[in-house]
Structure formats: C-alpha cells, structure tokens
Amino acid sequence: MTARIALVTGASSGIGEATARKLHALGYVVYGAARRVDRMEQLAADGIRTIAMDVTDDDSLRTAVDRILSETGRIDVLVNNAGYGSYGAVEEVPLDEARYQFEVNVFGAARLIQLVLPGMRTQRSGTIVNISSMGGRIYTPLGGWYHGTKFALEALSDCLRLETKPFGVDVVVIEPGSIQTEWGDIAAGNLRKVSADGPYAKRAGAMAASMASEANARRNSPPTVIADAIAKAVTARGPRTRYTAGFAAKPLITLRRVLPDRAFDALISRVTGTAV
Numbered sequence: 001m002t003a004r005i006a007l008v009t010g011a012s013s014g015i016g017e018a019t020a021r022k023l024h025a026l027g028y029v030v031y032g033a034a035r036r037v038d039r040m041e042q043l044a045a046d047g048i049r050t051i052a053m054d055v056t057d058d059d060s061l062r063t064a065v066d067r068i069l070s071e072t073g074r075i076d077v078l079v080n081n082a083g084y085g086s087y088g089a090v091e092e093v094p095l096d097e098a099r100y101q102f103e104v105n106v107f108g109a110a111r112l113i114q115l116v117l118p119g120m121r122t123q124r125s126g127t128i129v130n131i132s133s134m135g136g137r138i139y140t141p142l143g144g145w146y147h148g149t150k151f152a153l154e155a156l157s158d159c160l161r162l163e164t165k166p167f168g169v170d171v172v173v174i175e176p177g178s179i180q181t182e183w184g185d186i187a188a189g190n191l192r193k194v195s196a197d198g199p200y201a202k203r204a205g206a207m208a209a210s211m212a213s214e215a216n217a218r219r220n221s222p223p224t225v226i227a228d229a230i231a232k233a234v235t236a237r238g239p240r241t242r243y244t245a246g247f248a249a250k251p252l253i254t255l256r257r258v259l260p261d262r263a264f265d266a267l268i269s270r271v272t273g274t275a276v
Contacts, residue, residue, distance in 0.1 A: 003027060003028065003029045004027075004028050004029070004076040004077065005028065005029050005031070005068065005072045005074055005075050005076050005077070006020075006023045006028045006029070006030045006031065006075075006076065006077035006078075006079065006234070007030075007031045007033060007064075007065075007068060007075055007077070007078050007079065007112075007116070008020045008023070008030060008031070008032050008033065008079040008081060009033045009034070009053060009055060009079065009080055009081050009082035009108075009109075009112070010033075010034060010081040010082035010083065010131075011032030011033055011034050011040060011043065011048075011050070011081070012032075012034035012035075012036055012039035012040050013039065013181065013182060014179070014180075014181035014182060014183070014223050015081055015131065015176065015179060015181060015223045015226045015227065016032070016034070016079075016081040016082070017032070017040075017043065017223070018222075018223035018224050018226065018227035019079055019081065019223075019226070019227040019230050019231075020032040020043055020048050021043070021046070021048070021227070022224070022227040022228065022230070022231050023077070023230075023231065023234070024046070024047060024048050026231060026235065028076075028077065029049070029072060030048045030049065031048075031049045031050075031051050031064075031068055032048050032049070032050050032051070033050075033051045033052070033053035033064055033082075034050075034052075034053065034082075035052065035053065035054050037050050037051075037052050051064050051067065051068070052064070053082075055082045055103075055104055055108025055109070055111070055112070056100070056103045056104060056107075056108055058111060061108070061111055061112055061115060062115065065112070065115045065116060069119065074119060074123060075116045075119055075120065075126070076120075076125065076126055076127070077126070077127050077128075077129065077234050078112060078113065078116050078126075078127075078128050078129065079129045079131065079230060080108075080109035080112060080113070080128070080129065080130045080131060081131040082104065082108060082109075083104055083105040083131065083149075084101075084104060084105070084183070084186055084187070085143070085146045085183055085186065085187030085190065086098070086100075086101040086145050086146050086187075086190055087142050087143050087145075087146060087187045087188070087190050087191035087194070087195075087207070087208075087211075088142060088145075088190060088191055088193075088194030088195045088204070089142055089144075089194070089195045089199075089200040089204070090144040090145070091200075092194050092195050092198065092200065093144075093145055093194055097145075097194075098145045101145045101146065101148075101149055102145075102148070102149055102152070105146075105149035105150070105153065106149050106152050106153055106156070109130060109153065109156075110156060113128055113160065116128070117164070117169070120164075120167070120169045121164075121167040121169065124167055124168040124169075125168050125169070126168070126169045126170070127169070127170045127171075127172060127233065127234045127239065128157075128160070128164070128169065128170070128171045128172070129172045129173075129174060129230055129233060129234065130153055130156075130157045130171070130172070130173050130174070131174050131176065131226075132150050132153050132154050132157070132173050132174065132175050132176075133150045133175060133176055134175050134176065134177050134244070134246075134248070134249040134252055134253055135147050135150045136150035136151055136153060136154040136173070136175060137154070137175065137253045137256060138252050138253060138256045138264075138268070139268070140207070140268055140272055141203055141207050141268070141269065141272055141274045142191060142195060142200065142203065142204055142207050142274075143187075146187070153173075154173060157171050157172075157173045158241075161241060170239050171241075172233045172234075172239050172240070172241065172242070172243065173241065173242045173243070174226060174229055174230060174233070174242075174243050174245075175242060175243065175244040175245075175249055175253070176225075176226045176245060176246045176249065177221065177244070177245065177246030177247045177248045177249025177250070177252070178216065178219065178220040178221065178246060178247040178248055178249075179220055179221055179222070179223055179225070179226060179246050179247075180217065180220045180221065180222050180223060181223060184211045184212055184216070184217070184220075185211075185212050187211055188207075188208040188209075188211040188212040189208075191204055191207060191208045191211070192204065192205075192208050196208075202276075203274045203276070206272070206273040206274045207272055207273070207274050209273065210272045210273050210274075219247050219248075220246075220247050221245070221246040221247045225245050225246050226245055226246060228245075229243040229245045230243075255267065
C-alpha cells in the first residue's frame, strides 16, 4: 500500500512537532513546515522531511505544496497548526497587528486549503485538520483578536466540511485546551507590550500573570495529547467533526454552553484573576 502523505504546519515546536512525530510513527511520509528550518533539524534527523514555509507568504505556500506534489504526487492529510496568540485590548491593538493575527491564524490556513484541495478532490480522499482552540468556543479577557481568529476558523471549517463532503474529503476541527507550549509566554508578552500601560493596565497585568504562571503551566497537558487526537481523527474511517482535548477544554466549553453570558463573564474573569 502506498504510504500516505501528511503536511503539518508550525512543526518546529509544540503541537506541530508532536504531531509530525506521531504521524511519522504511524507510517506517514510527513512534511514538517515552519519558517525556521534550523529549528527542525532533529525532526529531519529522525526521518521527517522538513520544509520552509511562511503561512503569510503566498509564494512560500505555493513552493512548498508544489515540492510535495512533485516528490510524492499527492497530499492525504493537511494539519493547519501554525498560529499564535495576539492579546491586548481591542482599543489598543494596532490594526496592522490585528490583520497579521488573521493572516497567520485564518488566511494562511485558508490559502493552504485552497492549494491542496484540487488534488484531494481528484483523488477523492483526504483529511483537512484545522487546529482551533477551546478559544474558538469560549473567550477570555483582552483576547478579542485571537478569539476572533479561532471563532472564524471554526465557522470556516464547518462550511468547508459541507463543501468537500461530496468529494470524499473530511474536515476536522481540533480544540486544544491549555497545552505545554510556548504559546502562553508569547501571548503574555504580546499582552504586556500592548496594554501594560493605560486604562487596561491592571487587568492586562493580571491576565498576563495568569497566562504565564508556573502554577498554570504545571496543570497544562503535554502536546502529545493533541497529537494523539489528530492521529485518531486522520486514521478514522469516519472522523468526528470536532475533537476536544487538553487541560480545562471540555469543562470550560460545557460551561460556556450552559451558562448565560453574564454568568460566564463572571466565571472567566475570576478564573483569569481579572475580575474588577
């Protein structure tokens, strides 16, 4: 049987790295993509094919997909994992930064989908995995632009699932909870840079401290939890539309579903230490 081909973005660390390793262990030919190829040297040494990719650069995306197709003739799995968290008060985040957040978290994923779908339609098979977040179902203080991208990715995935079903292509959303990655420290740094001074400073400081706290970090789940969920999705004959995994994801999503808005506002403010 011909080996299946997988492309995993954001593979230089965290969920992307763990996913590339998991799929490789399952026998996939895996292309791990990231902006910095040097951070994927160990992946390459372990037999994973590494490829330079900037999801905000169309030429970079085209070149990467063309290379994979020229070397293997097909792409069976696309894991859209590249992303980051831009935190700060909606009033204070520069719109250029807000646009870049959407370019990375939404439009980069959408463009890769456009590039791989013709081949998947032709072969009448394939799985597109979009890494959302519990933040695509809930919200936290000072995360308007980040949550906006994840809510958008969820809606995009739902519509895409309907479009691709007649062609035998599955679309799966993965909703990680709190995971042991660089995400929290990076998001906290962005928040402090944008809103550490001014009218939102007190809440920004509390939120950044919560995101980067050692106590929270100890409770976070390892990236392999999400890699396992992705592996389950791409190997299933009929995958679920959503897989939720990782610390706090399922209980918080459930509470968001059952609580009135104001009650959830109060809950999430207490949990993040930003209650006023």
